[in-house]
Amino acid sequence: MEFQDSLDFAKQLDQQDPLAAFRSRFYFPNFHTENPVYLTGNSLGLQPKTAAKYLQEELDDWAKFGVEGHFLSRRPWFSYHENLTAMAAKIVGALPIEVVITHSLTTNLHLLMVSFYRPEGKRVKILCEEKAFPSDQYALASQVSFHGLPHDALVEVGPRDGEQLIREEDILAKIQELGDELALVMIGGVNYYTGQYFDLEKITKAGHAVGAVVGFDLAHAAGNVNLQLHDWNVDFAAWCGYKYLNSSPGGVSGMFVHERHANNKSLPRFAGWWGHNKEVRFQMEPGFDPIPGAEGWQLSNAPVLGMAAHLASLEIFEEAGMDRIGQKRNQLTAYLEYLIHLVSERNKEKCEFEVITPRSPKQRGAQLSIMAKGQGRQLFDKLTALGVIADWREPNVIRIAPAPLYNSYEDCFRFAQFLEQALH
């Protein structure tokens, strides 16, 4: 589509947008300006207006039933997480047996690595991306040392000198090179810093070809890019609920374990009673018998309040559908990129900045990372003062993400106007 740099054009796109009505289902923060441009759904998604209702229902049932709410409430807490499974599975392209919503993200990464990182003989290495999200770096390094291995069992693949993005060919070459020393590939599906979306299917194939297990952290991918975890044969994955999935600060996380591992009771795991055979859970007997599928990785009974918020959001995703979300994501992001490019062209002498996110819609989701080469942090602070809610990442990147469920083309237009103002 030919874009135009005008408010009228942006409004016209909003009028034609089949998802436009979803914007009114969310609360927009108005703490520092009346009408902010919220572009931080990749960090914390906005609150669905229905979240309060779902939370209140659980509070009411808790008041009314006390402990009996586990079985008597309108959505019995005993099986509360089951309300979320099918909808979450669709978002990541999985079968219901492959998904469970439970715990938080870093916890889930550890639990999954306990099962799927099993260094043996010379096959001890983990391949991850350079400058992975800090929590992932700590988790990976601590897994390596937990097994009594030296730190160099963790191998990073990064951008080439002078480049910002990691070349896919370099990831694949590294997998080849490590060969039978490679135990696990564990990469962020969408890099949090650059917004680069890797070809997860190719990476999975390459990892499996050398005999490694392949898992992904999908914190920046779930609810953002279109995923087919089952078909791509990914071994395991985890994601958080509070970024693109709008399910409350620190909210519940999702886990994926491929169907082919569903009945493998010999996998080592850290077990808890909620992962134990449901039929006999309350007989409280010794001898752990894991539930087949991802549910067998649960430790604890469901944090129902967090899950209520997640339920509210998943229903919105269900209604909108990932296909439509993906179509809007591509066009909205491309429009924002186009406008930023024009601002940069018009203001070459004032400030240098560059969008470092890949240009191809196949290699990115909704996020654009703007590297501020001149004014840096100052530019970000000015944008904030003008009413843009974006996100600053050291040393010099402004991250913005137009979330297709609630951002508009007009938001993109206003952002570009503010960017131009901030330069002056």
Ligand SMILES: *Cc1c(COP(=O)(O)O)cnc(C)c1O
């Ligand atoms: C957001 C994010 C996290 C955060 O982990 P929590 O356990 O939810 O605090 C971890 N890893 C990545 C890649 C992230 O983007």
